[in-house]
Amino acid sequence: MISNTLTEESIQRIKKMGSAIINNVLINEAYAQRFNPSSLNTIRIIFFKTKNGTLKAIRMFHRFGASSDTFVDNTSGGGLAAIIDQETGQLIQAYILRGKRVDIDTHPVTERTITGFMIPDWDAKKRAIADLLNEINYLEYGGLDIAFTPEGIKIIEVNTRFPALRSMQLSSPVLIDDEFVEFLRLRGFDRPIPTINPSNLINET
Structure with missing residues (x-):
């Protein structure tokens, strides 16, 4: 049951059930909601701690629910994603994962163009993301999921x-x-890749 208000009908239903969990509902900013209003369409920011102690976003993706009856936007749950150009806020290429990457340009339900879309007010959003990363710089690596709301x-x-x-x-x-690479090296991921003697390979043609 999802609603922005607790109606009298909902109150009576809770009384009959005896117990319930009531939580707030986040609504996307208008630009993201237009792609799919049934899901919370989030941005995944993959970050790591640099040698000087700051968090750097190495990748950003905008994720969207792919159907009209879903609340889920992550690709493992059937959603779709688009790579974000961190400098401009442009969605470079949208894709879904169906065992392998399948590139798409428009949303399968709303038919809105995703690839090439420019996230509005990106400079301000990028500053907000940078401020947020500064707040959580006690972490060393992670995938931060955020949503822009009104x-x-x-x-x-x-x-x-x-x-x-x-x-x-x-x-x-x-x-x-x-x-x-330096981040990985400082954490022990600097083992040399073993070489293989080609003469030891078996030709299975």
Whole structure:
């Protein structure tokens, strides 16, 4: 049961059930709600701590529910995502994951164009994200899920165990970022990749 107000009907239903959990409902800012009003369409920010102690966003994705009757926007739950150009706020390429990445340009239900869409007021949103990362810089790595609402930026959750390893490399390899390579090296991920002697390979053609 989702509503912005607690109606008399809802109160009576709760009385009959004996107990209930009542929680607030977040509503997207207008631009995100237009893509799919049935889901909370969030932004996933994958960040890590640099050598100087600040948190850096290495990837950002905008996620959207893919059907008209879903509350879920994450790709593992059937949603779709679009890579965000962090400089401009443009959605570079939208995609769904169906065993493999399938690129799409428009929302399958509302038919609104996702790829190429410019997130409004991106400079202000980017500053709000930077301020938020400064607030949680006691963390070293994670996937921060946020939503922009009419009341401003809201934190949904933080995943702190190497989230979205596959999707974070859909736009480009993460190891081209020297600061991220240094982050991994300082945490023990600097073991050399073992070499294979080609003569030991079996040709199975």
